[in-house]
Amino acid sequence: MTPGADDPQEARRRQRWRLALGSEAAPQLGPLSGQAAEQEAVLAFLEGEGSGEGRGSSEGSGLMSVPEWISRVHTLFPQSVADRIVDDAVNRYGLTEIVTSPDALARATPNVSLLKAILATKHLMSPEVLAMARTIIDTVVRELMRTLARPVSTPFTGRRDPLRRSRHQITANFDARATVRANLKNVDPRTGRLVIREPLFTSRVRLLQQRWQVVVVVDQSGSMADSVIHAAVTAAIFSSLPSMRTHLVVFDTEVVDLSGYTGDPVEVLMRVQLGGGTNIAKALRYAEQLLQNPRRSIVVLVSDFEEGGPEGAFLRTAASLVEAGVTVLCLGALDSSGRAHYNERIGRSLAEVGAQVAVMTPDQLASWVAEVIG
Known part of the structure; x- marks a missing residue:
């Protein structure tokens, strides 16, 4: 057994040194595991580029495309480190195809x-490549809008009324319990199946038309790329609803109000x-x-939740909003699969001051907001 193997702090120290020294140090420091192993695979990809071996040729690097590699870099490393790695990839290793080659970008599949x-590297792009990148952003956003428009907007068409039937046969209005009861007489005696x-389908009662104010506040640190993308699309759908006045605010150490662009998620992402x-x-x-009327306001x-300043100031501000009557929802993620990476300790502290802390996909967020408004 490697000395100190049972000491978590010592194990982390060995992993850091093993990552820094490379695979040649494996006999002395042991193999990498977890996130450290993924980090080594990403760095091995870059070394393959620099040595001329080609992408995916290094052991453990996997067959990654350049966009996938950039995405993984920003997921696995702190922002400052990720920026340095990408800059080195472009300036030292010549990995320029994603930021300088229109032909390479034209061959890429929009996803x-x-x-x-693109969001991670657009500051490095020439005007020609940036114009092509904007077209790709538009293609991906249109597909996301098409996928999310109905599940996000449906909850705002009104709440279901089980006492009223509807000829509007859509999935959101389907009444499964009543359907089963009404069709019990149609059981097939041979198979025992219900036909x-x-x-x-139930009818819907229109929601009150008095407008609510919704402010979507999005962390734009590098690890939040998924959330930024889906927040931009969700805010665009929200902004089209007559019952809501929607704001979109992004932040790092500074705050940028993009509310004037909520109807144009492509422009939001370009900014x-x-x-x-x-x-x-x-x-x-x-x-x-x-906020104009706190009791008819929602802050998402x-x-x-990795606050760079004093945690106390952050929590006091959240508590102040709650005390004023604002509904505060804190999301650890806002992507299509609901994956979340957030500081659970601070999440619990937010819940203690009255905020609601959750992990939701965009359609689940829409249903939650519709419940508040309804």
């Missing part, structure tokens, strides 16, 4: 992974600058200034 890579001959520090208290104070904070 969320590519979009995240649905008359599906039933986002991933990276930098985190000042959540400052962002919440700004959101507080936007999307962050990993």
Whole structure:
């Protein structure tokens, strides 16, 4: 057994040295595991580029495309380290195809992974490549809008009324319990299966038209790329609803109000600058200034809760919002799969001051907001 193997602190120290020294140190320091192993695979990819061996040729690096590699760098390393790695990839290893080659960008398949890579490197792009990148962003955003528009907007068409039937046969209105009861007489005696001959759908009661104010406050640090993308799309859908007045605010150590662009998520993403520090208290104070009627206001904070300033100031600001009657929802993630990476200790502290802390996909967030408004 390696000396100190049972000491977690010593194990972390060995992992850091093993990562810094490379695979040749494995006999002395042992193998890498967990995130450290993933970090080594990402760095091995870069070494393959520099040595001419080609992408994916290094052991453990896997067959990654350049956009996937950039996305993984920003996921696995702190922002300052990720920026240095990408800069080195471009300036020292010649990995320029994603930021300098229109042909390479034209061959890339528009998807969320590519979009995240563009957001991480657009500050390095020439005007020609940036124009192509904007087209890719537009393609991905349109697909996300198409996928999310119905599940996000449906909860705001009104709440279901089980006493009223509807001929509007959509999934959101399907009444499963009533359908089963109404079709019990249609059980097939041979197979024992229930035959649905008359599906039933409920009507919806229109929500009150008095507008609510919703402020979506999004952490734009590098690890929050997924959340920034989906927040931009969700805010765009929210802004089209007559019952809501929607603001979109992004922040690092500074606060940028993008509310004027909520209807154009492509423009929002072109203006986002991933990276930098985190000042959540400052962002919440700004959101507080936007509110006209706190008791008809919702503040949605999307962050990993890793506050760069004093935690006390952040928590006091959240508590102040709650005490004023604002509904405060703190999300650890806002992507399509609901993955979350956030400081659970601070999450518990936020819950203690009255904020609601959750992990939600965009459609779940929409349903939650509709419940508050309804």
